[in-house]
Amino acid sequence: MKKTFAYTTALLSTCxxxxxxxxxxxxxxxxxxxxxxxxxxxxxxxxxxxxxxxQTSNVALLGQEQVAGVRIAEKYFNDxxxxxxxxxxxxxxxxxxxxxxxxxxxxxxxxKDKVVGIVGPTLSQQAFSANPIAExxxxxxxxxxxxxxxxxxIGDYVARVSAPVAVVAxxxxxxxxxxxxxxxxxxxxxxxxxxxxxSETETFxxxxxxxxxxLVTVQKxxxxxxxxxSQATNTINLNPDLVIISGLAADGGNLVRQLRELxxxxxxxxxxxxxxxxxxxxxxxxxxGVLIAQAYSPEHPAEINQAFRQAYxxxxxxxxxxxxxxxFAAVQVYVEALKALDSKNKVNKLQLPALRTELNKQLLAGxxxxxxxxxxxTPVGEVVQKDFYxxxxxxxxxxxxxxxxxxx
Numbered sequence: 001m002k003k004t005f006a007y008t009t010a011l012l013s014t015c016x017x018x019x020x021x022x023x024x025x026x027x028x029x030x031x032x033x034x035x036x037x038x039x040x041x042x043x044x045x046x047x048x049x050x051x052x053x054x055q056t057s058n059v060a061l062l063g064q065e066q067v068a069g070v071r072i073a074e075k076y077f078n079d080x081x082x083x084x085x086x087x088x089x090x091x092x093x094x095x096x097x098x099x100x101x102x103x104x105x106x107x108x109x110x111x112k113d114k115v116v117g118i119v120g121p122t123l124s125q126q127a128f129s130a131n132p133i134a135e136x137x138x139x140x141x142x143x144x145x146x147x148x149x150x151x152x153x154i155g156d157y158v159a160r161v162s163a164p165v166a167v168v169a170x171x172x173x174x175x176x177x178x179x180x181x182x183x184x185x186x187x188x189x190x191x192x193x194x195x196x197x198x199s200e201t202e203t204f205x206x207x208x209x210x211x212x213x214x215l216v217t218v219q220k221x222x223x224x225x226x227x228x229x230s231q232a233t234n235t236i237n238l239n240p241d242l243v244i245i246s247g248l249a250a251d252g253g254n255l256v257r258q259l260r261e262l263x264x265x266x267x268x269x270x271x272x273x274x275x276x277x278x279x280x281x282x283x284x285x286x287x288x289g290v291l292i293a294q295a296y297s298p299e300h301p302a303e304i305n306q307a308f309r310q311a312y313x314x315x316x317x318x319x320x321x322x323x324x325x326x327x328f329a330a331v332q333v334y335v336e337a338l339k340a341l342d343s344k345n346k347v348n349k350l351q352l353p354a355l356r357t358e359l360n361k362q363l364l365a366g367x368x369x370x371x372x373x374x375x376x377x378t379p380v381g382e383v384v385q386k387d388f389y390x391x392x393x394x395x396x397x398x399x400x401x402x403x404x405x406x407x408x
């Protein structure tokens with residue numbers, strides 16, 4: 001049995017650009033479940049899987065990337081026959097950006113929509129609040145983007161396809177040292193009012209020490225800050241060879257921009273909060289060169305990733321981001337676990353509580369070849385993933401466009 005976790009740790013980094021930038025995206029329209037209730041002994045027309053991610057609030061840009069990923073998954077797997085002939089139906093509930101919205105979304109999916117399992121939520125902080133509700137109801141939850149320490153330990157019905165920050169973040173420091181073996185002095189910035197940034201910076205600071213580097217300063221800021229002149233000037237005067245930033249897209253991007261404007265020429269690492277193309281509009285040409293660790297690469301050779309990548313590019317005219325790929329993988333885990341379970345014991349003959357319990361067991365036992373590469377789960381529900389990457393931002397000289405270039 002898993003141990004109950006104290007709900008005090010961090011939240012996933014969020015995108016702090018204006019919600020207005022998200023307007024008009026019809027991929028976030030909520031679906032309603034109109035099928036016969038799964039778990040009776042009557043045949044059902046679809047199998048409902050809950051999607052609880054942020055479609056509004058300052059987290060919506062990340063949440064909409066997740067909606068895009070699950071929508072592609074829904075079409076992809078239904079085109080391949082769904083669950084041995086029965087389609088899946090995604091049922092959406094908006095968590096917004098806070099704990100209260102997530103709790104309400106989970107309760108609605110569990111009690112009203114009668115889903116077999118839930119993909120979500122977007123933030124780790126939300127997961128610590130809402131996942132215990134699913135645990136008490138014995139409903140499987142697969143976190144698509146919850147990377148804080150302790151998420152799987154919340155309960156027996158909680159798993160995640162998002163690798164923990166402690167596994168991913170150190171890769172960026174190693175990549176920086178590969179680019180410049182002469183790095184000796186490191187400066188760290190982090191948003192002290194953002195719980196995930198506080199968690200992430202601990203990993204970065206420990207990695208700096210483990211690599212035998214000198215941590216010359218630790219600078220704190222707020223995610224609402226726009227003026228970093230004082231912190232940036234003080235840091236540049238210490239002549240660091242590397243700067244590491246744990247924050248969100250707007251504040252982190254502004255900090256990158258001001259460091260460059262004040263003359264800092266060394267390498268910069270951005271945390272997971274900067275892991276979005278939304279940062280390009282903030283620091284523009286001065287984003288160029290920022291290193292960010294990744295749990296997904298569009299170039300992964302797996303056949304399913306090639307299909308996912310093509311579907312995403314066809315629809316959105318750009319490469320798929322990590323948040324979309326992880327959300328796709330979370331739906332895939334449910335689909336393949338349901339298919340395996342159905343082959344042994346027809347899911348439409350199981351009562352809903354029994355179906356949820358058996359699905360949770362099957363889910364944790366499986367191995368899955370996803371866009372992230374091959375993944376599986378530990379008995380606790382932690383993802384086991386072997387493929388990780390580091391990308392470097394490359395911007396056009398006029399700052400109008402940019403992309404993530406993956407390092408070999």
